Amino acid sequence: MNIFEELGEKKTVFADKQYLDHRFLPDNLPHREEQIKSIAKYWIEALNNVTPPDITIYGKTGTGKTAVAKFAMKQLKEAAKNNDLNIRTEYIRCTDYTTEYQVIARLCQQMGRDVPYRGWTKAEVINTFRNLFKKNAFGKDLILLVVLDEIDILLRNDGDGLLYTLTRTDNVSILSISNYVDFKKFIKPRVRSSLRDREIVFPPYGAQQLVDILEERSKLSFKENALGDDVIPLCAALAAKEEGDARYALDLLRTSGELSDEKESDIVQGDYVREAKDYIEHNKITDIIMTLPSQQQRVLESILYLTKRKEEITSGRLFEVYKDVSRGDSVSYRRIFDFINELEMLGLISTNTVSRGRAKGRTNIIDLQCDTTVLEDAIWGM
DNA sequence: GCTCCACCGGAATAAAAGGGAA
DNA sequence: TTCCCTTTTATTCCGGTGGAGC
Missing domain, CATH: 1.10.10.10 (Winged helix-like DNA-binding domain superfamily/Winged helix DNA-binding domain)
Structure with a gap:
């Protein structure tokens, strides 16, 4: 028998694991309705062909910042399509694109202009980027909403040149996401004044809120009755201690399930959660050190x-x-x-x-x- | 040959509190 | 006791170098 088929037939508590991945974007985000509305309130301007104000989102890891931003992007794209407007939303993770040059080049690429990684001067790339907004054959102005995730990393590494360039490009609105409240100390006054941003704070999730999130996801990802009663509350409680980190809660739940499969158990037990905690901790450190x-x-x-x-x-x-x-x-x-x-x-x-x-x-x-x-x-x- | 940029180090400046002078 | 100076290192500022894409 084929080894993959054989392994594929192994029994499992999962129905579909992908819903436990923190990158999965669910149709609704429990306990973040308010934050989504706040963003929408500003971004709605784009539907009136006006560039929205810049927005800054703060919050610790696993408080739903990225998910909310992506959710808002998706919704706006739909609305723009229905209204036949030329609105673009681009998401950039600043851990992947760590300098002004790289981000602008990436934006050009995503908007259909090929730009080399090296060889051009910064000015050439910026001009190319700005030209995207000039000629528009169809009359409708292009409005670009850029989401800069983990912007504190880029600011620390490369300074505030990127923000300077973007705030001085017409029809560009920035949504920056930061883990730290004090990331603005990296922004010089001349840039800060042109970044007239609205701030939205994401509080950590409480234990009960984490339970709600996990329950919603577990319905999609686990087989019926595969979870012991105490599993979700335990995951939620442990994650609540880790500053309300929903990503960690999801990790715990998934790893508990995987441990359960390994032991060929039909039901995920509370004990597996504690084991999963150690496993995750161990792996996290090993991964970091190896790289x-x-x-x-x-x-x-x-x-x-x-x-x-x-x-x-x-x-x-x-x-x-x-x-x-x-x-x-x-x-x-x-x-x-x-x-x-x-x-x-x-x-x-x-x-x-x-x-x-x-x-x-x-x-x-x-x-x-x-x-x-x-x-x-x-x-x-x- | 040009550019970007990761990596590096020298030099200047800032910081904190024990020690000593008054 | 108060106040300021000294000491030592933290921290910042800034410029150099070389690999790699173009």
Whole structure:
């Protein structure tokens, strides 16, 4: 028998897993009606052939920002089609397109103009982009709504040039999505003044709200009676503790189901959820570390070494150990400073700057934020 | 040969609080 | 006790280099 067919016949608690993927866009988003309406209230201008105001969305991970934005895009596209208007919506994730050049080039490409990744000057690309709005044979003005997801990443990396360019292009409206409230500190005043944005805040989901979300999705994705009574409340409770992260809740539910299949059980048990929690945590860390550049792995290795020796990790001591580990092939302290910041952004470590007076000066105290055994497995193992 | 940009490091500036002067 | 200075490192600013697409 064919091995794929054989595996395909294995029994499962799932009806269709795809509905548990956080990228799946459901037809309705429970407990986000208000936020959708807020966006619609501004974007409706586009249907009157007026460029809508810019919008900024804040909220922690898994609070439905991306889903709501995409939902609004879809709805607007439908409405525009019905009214025969020339409205375009483009979604760009700034972790994939990390500089002004890349974003503008991507926008050109998505709107049908071929632009090379390199070779052109920034000005050429921007001109090409702006020309898209000029000639319009059909008389109707083109209005572009750009969704910039995780814009804080781009601002940190490349500055506010992109926002400057976009706000100074007629008929472009920006919807920026950020995990951090303070991302505007990266925007200089000259740009901030032209970014007259409306702000919408996404609060974390509460446990009961997460239950509603999970129940809706589980109806689509699990077979009937495949879930134990306590499974959804448990997933919701655990995710509520993780700052109301719906993505995490969905992950837990899916992984619990997968564990259940592995054990060839007909019903997902509450115990599997707890197992799933460990599994996800372990995998998350391993994934992050595997994709880390080797220099950063070395920094992490040094931190692990010092943690195991129960030494207090100051930035100076870390640099010493790092140089030792690197054996000549090391980068400067200046670089390590950046690496430490990046590791902190990833949630692997935490830092705390303290000052110890005249004799000792300032230093960073670094703490490992993940399980040492998991980290050891990831760095040494495999 | 041109451009973008990831990666890098030097130099300047900022920060905090113990130490010492008053 | 108060206040300011010193010390040491964090943090920022900025420019250089080289690989890669064109």
